[in-house]
Amino acid sequence: MTNQELAEMKNDYKYGFHVDQEYVFKSKKGLSEDVIREMSRMKKEPSWMLDFRLKALQEFWKKPMPTWGANLGSIDFQDIYYYLKPTEGQVKDWNQLPEGIKSTFDRLGIPEAERNFLAGAGAQFDSETVYHKIREDLEQIGVIFTDMDTAVKEHPDIVKKYFGTVIPYNDNKFAALNSATWSGGSFVYVPAGVKVELPLQAYFRINAQNMGQFERTLIIVEPGSFVHYVEGCFTKGAPVITTEGIKPIEEVKEGDTVLTHTLQHKRVYHTQVRPYSGKLYNVEYFGDTSQKIEVTEEHPFLIVSRQKDEYKNTDWKPEWLEAGKLKKGDYVAIPIDRTTGIEDERKFVIKIGNGRHGFKDSELTLNTDADFFRLVGYYLAEGSIVSGHYLHFTFNEKERPYIDDVKELLERYFGKPADERKPYKNGISIVLSSTKAVMFFESQFGKGASGKKIPSWVVHESPEKQKELIKGFWRGDGSFMMQQYSWGIKRMFRMNTISKQLALDLRNILFRLDIFASINMQKRGGKRHTMYCVYVGGSYLKMFAETIQAFPSNEVAVGRQIAFQMLKQINAKSYAHITENYAFVPIKNISSKNVENIPVYNFSVEGDESYVANGVVVHNCTAPVYATDSLHAAVVEVIAKENARVRYTTIQNWSNNVYNLVTKRAFAYRNATVEWIDGNLGSKITMKYPAVYLLEEGAKADILSIAFAGKGQHQDAGAKAVHLAPNTTSTIISKSISKGGGRTTYRGLLNVAENAVNSKSHVKCDALILDDQSASDTVPYMEINNKNVNIGHEATTGKVSEDQVFYLMSRGLSEQQAMTMIVSGFIEPFVKELPLEYAIELNRLIQMEMEGSVG
Known part of the structure; x- marks a missing residue:
C-alpha cells in the first residue's frame, strides 16, 4: 500500500488511529506449532485445549485457501502477529486500564455506552480481554458472562462439553485457523428458565500493525431461557395506556395491546421485571400534576429539545433521548389518538335482573347522535344511580335551561318521561325510573363519582359529537x-x-x-x-x-x-x-437518586418497541455492538435449547485494511428461536454468512443483514438456514449498497432435509448500486429435498435513478444529501426492525460512508 493510499484510507475512516502500546508479550511473527505452544503456555491452559489447538493447526495447513468467493490470495499468514498480550491481567474498573488503551476505547465512546446502556461489558485490545465486568444481579441468578479465556479456567466442564461442537475445528480453513489461534472473546451461559433482559456487550479493537485477531464466542441458552438485548425500565405503578384502559406497568402482560409512538395499538410480546441498582430519575412535566415519572437513566423518551430558554420552540420535530440526558424545559410528547369510528346508531347488550334466575342479556338500540353525546356529558358531571333502577341528575334551581334539556333528552332516547323533584336547598333532581337506562349508563360510563369513565367508542367518535359531550x-x-x-x-x-x-x-x-x-x-x-x-x-x-x-x-x-x-x-x-400526533409540554423538574435492588419493569412491543407510560411516549431501548480498526477471523457458536430465544446483534465497522472472515453458527432445538441481526461496513474483504441449523421441530430462524461496500471493499455476505426437522421456519432478509467501485455479493444457502415436512422459508435480497464503477452479485443456493414445504425467494438489483436525485435536489438538497436520503429510504425496511440504538448507530455509520460520495 502506498503512502498516499494509506493517507486516503485514514482520512476516510474515523477510527483509523492507533496508540503506541508497550506489550507485556509479543509472539514472533508468523504461524507455527511453537507459536501455538507458547501462546497456550502464556495463557496457562489445560492440556486438552493445547491438543485442540494443535489438531486445528494441522487441519489449517491441510485445507486449501477457498477460491469460491472474494479474492483472498494476498493474505500472507506468515506476516501476521498471532498473539499480543497488552496487559498483565484483566481489570473490572475502567480507570485501572493503561492510559493508551483506556483512551482508545474512550475515543470509541465505549465507557459512555456502558454507563448508558450496558449491564455487562467486555473489551478486547488485540489478543487479550483487558476489561470485563458483569452486574451482580446477573451473577446472583446464575448467569455467566465472562471472557473465553477465563471460562476455560473457571468453567472447564461447560466449555469442554460445548466448545467446538457447533463449529468443529475442521469445518473450514478459517474456523481451523481460529481454533488454533483463538484468544479472548466472550462466554455466555444462561441457566434453564432464566430470562436475561440486559445487554451483554463485547468490544474488539485491533491496534497493532499486521495483527490478527481471533476471538471466540460461545453462547449457551438452556431450555426455557431468554437472551434479549433490551435495557431501560420504570418503577412499579407507572400507568400504561392499553386498549383495556390504563394499567400499572407491573400488570401489563404478554398479549396485551398498548398505544405506541406511531399512535397505533400493538401487541406486547414480552415482559420483564428485574432488580435495579443505580441512578433513578424523577421527571415532572407541565400539564399534568398527577404524573411523576420514575425511570432508570437509560430509558429513551420521545422529546423535542428546547431551542431557547426564554422562547417557545418553532421546530417541533421529535427525537429519542435517554432520561439521563433530558434537560429542564425540553418538551415531552403526549400522544393524541385521532382514530375515528362514527356510528349514529349502536346496539348494546346489557344485563337485566331475572328474579331468582340471576341476570339475562337484553339488547338496547340507541341513536348515538350529537345530542345523545350531550346527555352523556350531563351524566358524567351530574348523573348518579340509586337502588339500581333510578337515574338521577342534580342541578341548581337557576339552571332551568339545563334541567329542561336533560328531561327532553331522557324522554327522547329512553321513551319515558323523567320526574322533576321539588327544590331542596336550591337544588333540583331529575329522576328517570328505567332499569335499562341505569344498566346502560353503569356499564358504559361507570357509577359513583370516582368510578366515572368514557368508553373507547366515545373517545373515538367524531369531533362534532365530542364537542357536545364537553x-x-x-x-x-x-x-x-x-x-x-x-x-x-x-x-x-x-x-x-x-x-x-x-x-x-x-x-x-x-x-x-x-x-x-x-x-x-x-x-x-x-x-x-x-x-x-x-x-x-x-x-x-x-x-x-x-x-x-x-x-x-x-x-x-x-x-x-x-x-x-x-x-x-x-x-x-x-x-x-x-401537532397532528402529539401535545408537547415542557419538563418542569428533573431530579435523581441512587437506589439499590428495587424492582423495575419494562416490556417489548411488536414492531414499534414503544409505549405510553405516565402519559408520555417512551421507547424500549437496546445497545449496539461496536467493532473497529489485518486479519480478523472470529468464530461464534450459539446453542439455543428447547423453548429458548437468542438475539445476537452486531454492527461492524472495520478499517479498510482488515480481512474480516467470520464463521457464525447457531443450533436451534425444539421451539427455540435464533435471531441474527448483522450490519457490515468497512473492511477490505468481509466473508460472513450467519447460519442457523434448525435441529428439532418448531425451531425458528430470523436473519437480517445489511452490507455497505465502498472504494476498495468487497462485502461477500449472506446467510444460511438448514432445516433438519418438521415444522421449522426461517426468514432471511438481506440489503446491500455499493458505491465508489465497491462490490457486494449476497451468498446464501437454504437446505431443507427430506424429513423437514411443513417447513417454511422466505428469502429476500435487495441490492442498490450508486454509480457505474460499483457492482453487486447474488449467489443463492437452494436444496429442497421435500415437496411438502413452502419456500419463497425474491431478489432485486437496481441503480439510483437520475430522476430521483434531480427531484430531491429541486427541493433544496445537495447531490450528496439526495443520495444519502435515497440510501436511507432503501435500508428503512431493515432499520425499522432494529431496536432504537442499533438504528441510530447504523444510520450514523451510513451517513459517514456517504460523505464524499459525490464528485
Whole structure:
C-alpha cells in the first residue's frame, strides 16, 4: 500500500488511529506449532485445549485457501502477529486500564455506552480481554458472562462439553485457523428458565500493525431461557395506556395491546421485571400534576429539545433521548389518538335482573347522535344511580335551561318521561325510573363519582359529537375562573371530577379537538377524594368557549357578547403545542437518586418497541455492538435449547485494511428461536454468512443483514438456514449498497432435509448500486429435498435513478444529501426492525460512508 493510499484510507475512516502500546508479550511473527505452544503456555491452559489447538493447526495447513468467493490470495499468514498480550491481567474498573488503551476505547465512546446502556461489558485490545465486568444481579441468578479465556479456567466442564461442537475445528480453513489461534472473546451461559433482559456487550479493537485477531464466542441458552438485548425500565405503578384502559406497568402482560409512538395499538410480546441498582430519575412535566415519572437513566423518551430558554420552540420535530440526558424545559410528547369510528346508531347488550334466575342479556338500540353525546356529558358531571333502577341528575334551581334539556333528552332516547323533584336547598333532581337506562349508563360510563369513565367508542367518535359531550359536562361541573395576580390576570375554564380516569379521558378528547388541556391534582384532607381539575387557558380559551357556547360574562359587566369579544382580544400564550400526533409540554423538574435492588419493569412491543407510560411516549431501548480498526477471523457458536430465544446483534465497522472472515453458527432445538441481526461496513474483504441449523421441530430462524461496500471493499455476505426437522421456519432478509467501485455479493444457502415436512422459508435480497464503477452479485443456493414445504425467494438489483436525485435536489438538497436520503429510504425496511440504538448507530455509520460520495 502506498503512502498516499494509506493517507486516503485514514482520512476516510474515523477510527483509523492507533496508540503506541508497550506489550507485556509479543509472539514472533508468523504461524507455527511453537507459536501455538507458547501462546497456550502464556495463557496457562489445560492440556486438552493445547491438543485442540494443535489438531486445528494441522487441519489449517491441510485445507486449501477457498477460491469460491472474494479474492483472498494476498493474505500472507506468515506476516501476521498471532498473539499480543497488552496487559498483565484483566481489570473490572475502567480507570485501572493503561492510559493508551483506556483512551482508545474512550475515543470509541465505549465507557459512555456502558454507563448508558450496558449491564455487562467486555473489551478486547488485540489478543487479550483487558476489561470485563458483569452486574451482580446477573451473577446472583446464575448467569455467566465472562471472557473465553477465563471460562476455560473457571468453567472447564461447560466449555469442554460445548466448545467446538457447533463449529468443529475442521469445518473450514478459517474456523481451523481460529481454533488454533483463538484468544479472548466472550462466554455466555444462561441457566434453564432464566430470562436475561440486559445487554451483554463485547468490544474488539485491533491496534497493532499486521495483527490478527481471533476471538471466540460461545453462547449457551438452556431450555426455557431468554437472551434479549433490551435495557431501560420504570418503577412499579407507572400507568400504561392499553386498549383495556390504563394499567400499572407491573400488570401489563404478554398479549396485551398498548398505544405506541406511531399512535397505533400493538401487541406486547414480552415482559420483564428485574432488580435495579443505580441512578433513578424523577421527571415532572407541565400539564399534568398527577404524573411523576420514575425511570432508570437509560430509558429513551420521545422529546423535542428546547431551542431557547426564554422562547417557545418553532421546530417541533421529535427525537429519542435517554432520561439521563433530558434537560429542564425540553418538551415531552403526549400522544393524541385521532382514530375515528362514527356510528349514529349502536346496539348494546346489557344485563337485566331475572328474579331468582340471576341476570339475562337484553339488547338496547340507541341513536348515538350529537345530542345523545350531550346527555352523556350531563351524566358524567351530574348523573348518579340509586337502588339500581333510578337515574338521577342534580342541578341548581337557576339552571332551568339545563334541567329542561336533560328531561327532553331522557324522554327522547329512553321513551319515558323523567320526574322533576321539588327544590331542596336550591337544588333540583331529575329522576328517570328505567332499569335499562341505569344498566346502560353503569356499564358504559361507570357509577359513583370516582368510578366515572368514557368508553373507547366515545373517545373515538367524531369531533362534532365530542364537542357536545364537553358542553354537557361543563354545564354540569364546569366553571370559569378569573383572578388578579401581581403579574396579571389569570383566566381559565375548569371541569372538576374525582375520577382520575375521567379526567384523562376528558383531556384526551380535548386534544382531539385541538384544545390543549391540563390536569391539576388536588389532594384533600380526611376521607375526601382527591380532586382532578381539567382546565383550559392561554391561547386555547377562545376555542374552548366556542365549543361549549358559553362565555365568561363575569369578566366584564356589560353582558355575554361583550365578554366574548374581550376573550377574543386576549393575547394569551400557552406553554404547550399541539401537532397532528402529539401535545408537547415542557419538563418542569428533573431530579435523581441512587437506589439499590428495587424492582423495575419494562416490556417489548411488536414492531414499534414503544409505549405510553405516565402519559408520555417512551421507547424500549437496546445497545449496539461496536467493532473497529489485518486479519480478523472470529468464530461464534450459539446453542439455543428447547423453548429458548437468542438475539445476537452486531454492527461492524472495520478499517479498510482488515480481512474480516467470520464463521457464525447457531443450533436451534425444539421451539427455540435464533435471531441474527448483522450490519457490515468497512473492511477490505468481509466473508460472513450467519447460519442457523434448525435441529428439532418448531425451531425458528430470523436473519437480517445489511452490507455497505465502498472504494476498495468487497462485502461477500449472506446467510444460511438448514432445516433438519418438521415444522421449522426461517426468514432471511438481506440489503446491500455499493458505491465508489465497491462490490457486494449476497451468498446464501437454504437446505431443507427430506424429513423437514411443513417447513417454511422466505428469502429476500435487495441490492442498490450508486454509480457505474460499483457492482453487486447474488449467489443463492437452494436444496429442497421435500415437496411438502413452502419456500419463497425474491431478489432485486437496481441503480439510483437520475430522476430521483434531480427531484430531491429541486427541493433544496445537495447531490450528496439526495443520495444519502435515497440510501436511507432503501435500508428503512431493515432499520425499522432494529431496536432504537442499533438504528441510530447504523444510520450514523451510513451517513459517514456517504460523505464524499459525490464528485
